[in-house]
Amino acid sequence: MTPFRTATEVAAGIRRGTLASRDLTEQLFARIDASTVNAVVATCRGSALQAASDADRAVARGDDVGPLHGVPMTVKDAFAVQGLPTTWGEPAFADCVADEDADVVARLRAAGAIIVGKSNVHHLLADFGRTENPLHGRTLNPREHTRTPGGSSGGAAAALAAGLTYLEYGSDLAGSIRIPAAYCGVYGLKPTPGTVPLRGFQPPGPPVALAREFPSAAGPLARSAADLRLALAVTGGPLRPSRRSRLEDFRVGVVLDDPACPVTGEVGAALSDAVDALARAGVRVREGWPPDVDPVAQAAAFGFQVELFFASQEGRTPPGTAEQERRRAVATAAWGRYFADVDVFLGPTVFTTARTHDDRHRYDDQVFWIAQTSLPGLPAVSAPAGEGLPAGLQVAGPAHEDDTAITFAELAADVVGGFVPPGEGSARVLDR
Secondary structure (H helix, E strand, O other): OOHHHHHHHHHHHHHHHHOOOHHHHHHHHHHHHHHHOOEEEEEEEHOOOOOOOHHHHHHHOOOOOOOOOEEEEEEEOOOOOOOOEEOOHOOOOOOOEOOOHHHHHHHHHHHEEEEEEEOOOOOHHHOOOOOOOOEEEEEOOOOOEEEEOOOOOHHHHHHHOOOEEEEEEEEOOOOOOHHHHHHOOOEEOOOOOOOOOOOOEEEOOOOOOOOOOOOOOOEEEOOHHHHHHEEEEEEEHOOOOOOOOOOHHHHHOOOOOOOOOOOHHHHHHHHHHHHHHHHHOOEEEEEOOOOOOOOHHOOOOOOOHHHHHHHHOOOOOOOOHHHHHHHHHHHHHHHHHHOOOOEEEEEOOOOOOEEEEEOOOHHHHHHHHHHHHHHOOOEEEEEEEEOOEEEEEEEEEEOOOHHHHHHHHHHHHHHHOOOOOOOOOOOOOOOO
């Protein structure tokens, strides 16, 4: 189905002339207009349709084109897009129209992508469990409207799952790409921090340089792992090649549950089935946490790192910073030693499937599994697994080896399954 094709598929079809960018873009706007999930909250219809027509003419002339040529897509409403408001869901920013693109947006355009609009965020990006704000309202999970799509990139993940975009770009400090990807059943990548530039990722106001970027990162969301690779390559530069090219050659570490943050029965069953399928396919599985890694201590240390990130933007240094930085260095070294003998590490993205919209929920407990990969600065993919409401399988790779994690997620889809549109059967892959 055209609405649910991957960006890689669509780009190939446009280059071959079997798909027309103008038609795809018009169809996308029609679906956005008809959608009830409130995922896309701003559009640039005129400029996008003109760019799509120009893209089709370039193909007809035989011009050299970029890897995302003619692909219509959206980006999270935290990145500056020339001509569109950058609101972060705050009513006071409703009329703050950007006069230039964020670096991520500029690089996507340079690769040929057509920005059609912006996806909804939680207010000021301040929640990873839901997406709602006083300016644009609440975003619903396309798989079940009574449930949250996660946050703060919930609009991004919901737009992909609902067929309202072909590619998305979000941001992740404490799971804001990976948790929505898990809840909506799409792919999301938090790259190694520093891989993708963050200029233009800020509330309205004069350009600022972040006092401290770690652990925040910008990264793509998509309907396939191959799309993650494509988007990361055009926004972050050349990738170090994957360690392995065949699924059966991967050495895989696995932890699917922990007493400190037990997974639900649905998540446990989905991820156990996934690992069993990988083992049957010849993947070498090693169970247990890496030596010298204390997951409870790591979760607490990551919480401090998030606090330190915000404090640094205010020019503050919280007490105990030196000791916490030492703990991060120790954790980073422990994971570095582990990846000498292991290629990727698998675990839950989050311990539950998508939760219902309920203000009584505590969402801070969702970060335990996110923290394990974020504290040492590892690239991590959330990949969909299971039937019904999807579970998220987090695939972490060695630092600066993002494509190792992406390639494993891509190959694993052949035996575990991948994205499926809402309302369809068990997970399958649409572009392989």
